[in-house]
Amino acid sequence: MPKPKMKVAAIADLHIKEDGSKDYRDIFAEVSSKADVLVMAGDLTDLGKPEEARLLAEQLRTCTIPKVAVLGNHDYECGQVEEVVKVLKGAGVNLLDGSQVEINGVGFVGAKGFAGGFGRFMLGSFGEPAIKAMVSEGVAETMRLENAMRQVRSDRALVILHYAPIAETVEGEPKEIYPFLGSSRLAETIDRFKVSAVVHGHAHRGAFRGKTPGGAAVYNVAAHIEKPEGLAYAILEL
Template identity: 75%
Template sequence: MNSATDKDKPVEKKKANSKARIAAMGDLHVKEHGTASYKDLFAEISQTADILVLTGDLTDLGKVKEAELLAADLRSCSIPVVGVLGNHDYECGCVEEVTHILKDAGVHLLEGQAVEINGVGFAGAKGFAGGFGRHMLGSFGEPAIKAMVTESVEETMRLENALRQVRSERAMVVLHYAPIRETVAGEPEEIFPFLGSSRLAETIDRFPVKAVVHGHAHRGTYEGRTPGGAPVYNVASHIEKPTGKPYALLEL
């Protein structure tokens, strides 16, 4: 984990041509009362992977205390950490404070930006709801519906801006919301429109993306692909993964 002194230094690009092992997980839902700690898990990941990616819902209610507890647990993580926020991180209206705490803890928190670590370019945004394929919500009718679609489009534009910043041939997209229907399968179909949007996949497929990770759908499916063929992984901590752990291990 980067110290406060190190966090403002340029990210090292060591072994840019070698494979990077990436541990990815989401939906930690750290609670204010600290009933569960990720300290040991982060220490384990540090021995297994080169980079840790967190795909949102890092806190349970977006409280400052929750972010502080997560930041404390992250002290046991000795590898770079990349992340995005999720919908739960916005719940209490303290998103600026939560963001500051996590960035101050050394997390490369992406909100429409990109960062390159060990030769891998990470492009991140929260994403948003809207539905998939021909069932995707259109901008028609009441102002509330149009506002929802506008938010979905704006998050997609943030992702596009992030992808345009990636210079590495190895690009990973980090989201909270799902870009495809396949990886939310297992959730009740009635809530599919609230779990992600095909707009994200349409943007991803315009760029040479090696892998996509997201969370949010706790009862979804681990793996799928965008229409253009980019592999997508639902790494919510609740999802069964090949590792048998709360995190997935991917090589790029």
């Protein structure tokens, strides 16, 4: 017997500011009536300040469905990530960092990801220690994703990243910054597993839809990206 489809509302790059100028209460209430799960793909705060996280936690009170998220680069800016994580988990957010959670038969797998570039232009571990350290960070994030994927027992899985796993969904951004928007290493890992879809953010001027080399659907759900529904978030059926 076919399993009932799950509707996921996915959004990224909320960039909640300390001055309260970004307010998503209405959106969170709206998705609660349209979807079964809310997914947030990083850059939840603008500067990684605990007060920004507290403002987001307050806004999430209007969301009555399960909430799953990963952090983005902005959430690390102030070096207070542990406090940000504590606040968001206290607000009921399933915050994933190289981990997974199963909700109603669907596995949600999350990692921040990292930069490094795409395809034959991907940065290699050669030269100065700083370059090797950057590549090492990208490899470590990829391993975190792989370890999380190995924990999934469901036949449906949604991968949540902040950085892009393919170049296709960053198209529209200046080519000069592609290496800082994501890495093909993430796609290589994803394609070793059965995946229903992948969501990410980070590329505010990228494209909505693409595919990994292995055929997994990838969606850039940054709030700034134009989506088929004409909304700040995307609705995916798994």
